[in-house]
Amino acid sequence: MTGILLLGGGLTASLAAMIICFAQKIPSARLVKICAGTSTSFICAASLLLWYLLFENDFSVEYVATYSSTTLPTMYKISAFWAGQQGSFLLWLLIHAITGAILTFRRTSAAALGIFFLLQSVLTFLVLAKSPFAENPAQVYEGVGLNPLLQDFWMAIHPPIIFVGYALLAVPFALSLGNLLTETSQAWLEEARKWTLLAWSLLGAGIFIGGYWAYKVLGWGGYWGWDPVENSSLVPYLLAAVLLHLITLARKKPAVLAVTHLAATFTYSLVIYGTFLTRSGILGDFSVHSFAGSNIGLAIALANALVLIGGLCIILIKAKSLPQGKMYETHGESAFIILLSCLLLIFIAVIVWIGMSMPLLSQLFGQAAAVDTDFYVRPTAPIALTVAALMIYTFAKFGRMISFGGKVAHVGFLAMLTAIIISVQGETVTQELRPREKISIAGHEVIYEGQVFFEAEHKKFYVYTVDGEAVRALTKLRGNGEDAAREPAILKNFSGDIYIAPHASAIDDVQELSLTKNLFTMDGELGYVFEDAHIERDENNQPTQATAQITITDGEVEEVIHPLIIVTPDGGSSQALEVFNGKRRVRLTGISGDLQKARLEILPTLEKLSSMPVTATISTKPFIWLLWLSVTAICAGTLLAIKKF
Amino acid sequence: MRKIFLIVLLVGFVAYAGLNLAESVTPYVSIAEARATSNGVQVKGLLDKNFQLAQVGNEFIFSLQDEETGETLRVKFDGIKPDQFDEAYHIVAVGKYAPEDETFHAKKLLIKCPSKYEGQQAR
Numbered sequence: 001m002t003g004i005l006l007l008g009g010g011l012t013a014s015l016a017a018m019i020i021c022f023a024q025k026i027p028s029a030r031l032v033k034i035c036a037g038t039s040t041s042f043i044c045a046a047s048l049l050l051w052y053l054l055f056e057n058d059f060s061v062e063y064v065a066t067y068s069s070t071t072l073p074t075m076y077k078i079s080a081f082w083a084g085q086q087g088s089f090l091l092w093l094l095i096h097a098i099t100g101a102i103l104t105f106r107r108t109s110a111a112a113l114g115i116f117f118l119l120q121s122v123l124t125f126l127v128l129a130k131s132p133f134a135e136n137p138a139q140v141y142e143g144v145g146l147n148p149l150l151q152d153f154w155m156a157i158h159p160p161i162i163f164v165g166y167a168l169l170a171v172p173f174a175l176s177l178g179n180l181l182t183e184t185s186q187a188w189l190e191e192a193r194k195w196t197l198l199a200w201s202l203l204g205a206g207i208f209i210g211g212y213w214a215y216k217v218l219g220w221g222g223y224w225g226w227d228p229v230e231n232s233s234l235v236p237y238l239l240a241a242v243l244l245h246l247i248t249l250a251r252k253k254p255a256v257l258a259v260t261h262l263a264a265t266f267t268y269s270l271v272i273y274g275t276f277l278t279r280s281g282i283l284g285d286f287s288v289h290s291f292a293g294s295n296i297g298l299a300i301a302l303a304n305a306l307v308l309i310g311g312l313c314i315i316l317i318k319a320k321s322l323p324q325g326k327m328y329e330t331h332g333e334s335a336f337i338i339l340l341s342c343l344l345l346i347f348i349a350v351i352v353w354i355g356m357s358m359p360l361l362s363q364l365f366g367q368a369a370a371v372d373t374d375f376y377v378r379p380t381a382p383i384a385l386t387v388a389a390l391m392i393y394t395f396a397k398f399g400r401m402i403s404f405g406g407k408v409a410h411v412g413f414l415a416m417l418t419a420i421i422i423s424v425q426g427e428t429v430t431q432e433l434r435p436r437e438k439i440s441i442a443g444h445e446v447i448y449e450g451q452v453f454f455e456a457e458h459k460k461f462y463v464y465t466v467d468g469e470a471v472r473a474l475t476k477l478r479g480n481g482e483d484a485a486r487e488p489a490i491l492k493n494f495s496g497d498i499y500i501a502p503h504a505s506a507i508d509d510v511q512e513l514s515l516t517k518n519l520f521t522m523d524g525e526l527g528y529v530f531e532d533a534h535i536e537r538d539e540n541n542q543p544t545q546a547t548a549q550i551t552i553t554d555g556e557v558e559e560v561i562h563p564l565i566i567v568t569p570d571g572g573s574s575q576a577l578e579v580f581n582g583k584r585r586v587r588l589t590g591i592s593g594d595l596q597k598a599r600l601e602i603l604p605t606l607e608k609l610s611s612m613p614v615t616a617t618i619s620t621k622p623f624i625w626l627l628w629l630s631v632t633a634i635c636a637g638t639l640l641a642i643k644k645f
Numbered sequence: 646m647r648k649i650f651l652i653v654l655l656v657g658f659v660a661y662a663g664l665n666l667a668e669s670v671t672p673y674v675s676i677a678e679a680r681a682t683s684n685g686v687q688v689k690g691l692l693d694k695n696f697q698l699a700q701v702g703n704e705f706i707f708s709l710q711d712e713e714t715g716e717t718l719r720v721k722f723d724g725i726k727p728d729q730f731d732e733a734y735h736i737v738a739v740g741k742y743a744p745e746d747e748t749f750h751a752k753k754l755l756i757k758c759p760s761k762y763e764g765q766q767a768r
Contacts, residue, residue, distance in 0.1 A: 343654065347658050347662075350658075350662070351662055351665075354662070354666065355669075358670065359673075362670070362672070362673075367672045367673065367674070368672065368673040369670045369671060369672035369673055369687075370670075370671055370673065370687060370739075371666070371669045371670055371671065372669050372671060372685065372739070372752075372753075374668075374669050375665060375666065375668075375669030375670075378665055378669075379661060379662060379665045430703055430724075430725065503725050503726075504726065615725060617725075
């Protein structure tokens with residue numbers, strides 16, 4: 001409830017800031033600062049509250065129960081904030097609001113501020129519509145926890161960086177419309193240039209970090225899969241690149257102003273569109289990243305319509321007062337090359353947009369459909385290569401005109417294309433390997449050594465030796481010992497990576513034993529007697545944990561075990577126990593309510609598991625480090641370009 | 646001159662993109678519809694529990710069941726059994742139906758889990 005009130009305060013203050021900016025003839029800068037500051041403070045307080053609830057394990061809040069748990073490490077409690085849809089919207093709002101407060105101190109025009117606070121109010125409304133503070137209908141004592149795949153450093157920082165990029169793209173949009181509403185000049189370009197460079201650099205960094213995480217953690221061997229979520233960030237990224245170049249050009253060629261305004265509006269509306277597509281749940285059957293069962297789609301669609309239609313209307317109304325004329329004089333001029341490159345980037349953006357929107361577009365005309373990845377690769381590759389050729393030409397002819405940061409970023413782009421082409425030339429084999437079995441790939445010798453278990457820490461490793469060097473593939477385990485996340489083993493070399501992705505073991509050697517109280521049950525050479533059970537309950541009579549006492553005998557020696565099941569929101573979790581010095585491994589999976597029956601799983605021993613053959617996909621990734629280096633150069637160069645013009 | 650240039654470029658792009666689109670679209674169909682066409686499609690269904698799963702070398706074979714009609718379809722996936730396949734609630738198979746072996750040849754499987762975490766994709 002407090003959270004909702006804080007957000008409500010934030011909404012009221014940002015609406016007030018917006019009204020002051022629009023309604024007063026000469027808005028009082030002090031009053032705007034106070035309202036903006038108040039709104040930002042409220043939103044910061046709401047965000048701190050969510051972090052507080054996460055750290056306090058307050059499972060009466062549904063969001064906390066869904067994305068956190070008492071055992072989650074501190075770093076991931078911080079990042080659980082943006083693990084789900086509601087929290088990531090709040091994060092976006094938080095960054096937007098902080099940016100808004102900064103803008104009030106930077107002599108931003110009142111009209112631009114008005115637009116910015118209008119967007120802030122819309123975002124706050126979206127967060128309120130799907131609040132992370134909603135009460136949990138169920139009473140639980142332990143949270144579900146963060147998806148083990150997301151428990152990774154790169155995945156912890158990827159969403160905030162992407163959202164900074166998204167939030168900052170609102171600045172050129174607001175500056176562009178604000179300028180149109182008041183004077184129609186070039187005055188907004190310098191400020192817009194700085195913010196767009198910062199936004200572009202960070203959005204790029206976020207996208208590339210996502211790709212690096214996919215490569216390092218998901219184990220399918222690639223860094224980009226043309227998934228709707230990836231595409232929905234790529235389209236604004238491409239358009240922001242266009243916007244950036246148009247802003248630079250418009251400073252010298254006023255005739256370019258009209259398309260620059262269009263680019264600012266389209267870039268920001270595609271940010272919102274991407275969010276709509278991936279967060280509304282309509283792609284449920286088409287994407288890996290589906291947030292199922294969300295009813296926020298309509299609200300985001302309306303927000304999107306507001307940004308796009310509102311922006312286009314203002315541009316259309318003011319079109320006459322915008323400078324007319326030729327955008328370029330000759331075809332040899334740098335302006336022409338830049339405009340042509342921008343057009344080609346827009347072509348790529350359109351193709352990606354069509355592809356990611358296909359499930360939606362096709363439904364408008366009848367049968368739902370999607371496109372395969374060839375749809376993206378086939379046409380965009382030649383266009384991207386043409387852009388690269390134009391870039392090299394520009395470098396040769398107009399190199400002096402490009403700033404140092406710009407040079408770094410453009411060389412980075414060329415290096416990135418080269419790295420992508422090289423990296424797909426690697427070899428791949430998928431094969432089952434027994435422990436100590438050898439396989440040769442592209443001149444490298446890979447030996448599978450076996451599995452090492454760390455059950456107490458809920459993890460295990462597949463160990464390989466590549467050219468005499470040991471590498472391990474981490475698999476995170478669930479509370480019940482099942483695989484939760486399987487990461488690849490990567491050996492980094494100058495000539496590229498050796499990438500080993502083990503697959504799930506095909507052998508399902510698990511037996512289930514049903515035990516009745518005080519009844520002797522034989523399994524192989526061992527006998528089991530279920531002697532006693534105890535279920536602990538909370539004040540509402542809901543079970544929290546269950547223990548059993550079971551005696552196991554081989555005819556001579558008796559061993560008594562007390563396995564435990566902890567009740568969690570998705571059922572229960574229980575650890576496997578080793579008995580008779582590791583000869584058997586058993587796990588309690590259930591106790592009947594009347595305490596008369598128990599279910600016991602007989603699992604393969606660790607020794608046996610370790611000696612089982614494991615199928616793995618082994619591939620080489622030639623010079624993949626060049627890709628990581630080149631994308632770093634793109635982002636760093638862009639940041640450097642902010643200073644010098 | 647410059648207008649003609651722009652128009653040629655745009656028309657070229659639209660034609661190029663359109664042709665490419667026609668080649669790559671995979672409609673979302675029922676099992677019955679998938680059987681009736683030899684084009685690439687996406688079929689969604691439940692795992693047919695009565696069918697014995699099989700991994701033959703690099704091919705994984707299972708059976709998909711239509712949620713409404715109960716009709717089943719044998720699917721051969723060009724790859725290894727995806728992780729979390731056993732926990733799958735919905736499976737979306739992307740590929741083509743081949744009448745000669747009465748099997749759907751899937752290039753890609755999308756696994757939708759009812760589990761605590763979001764779905765995972767197999768490639």
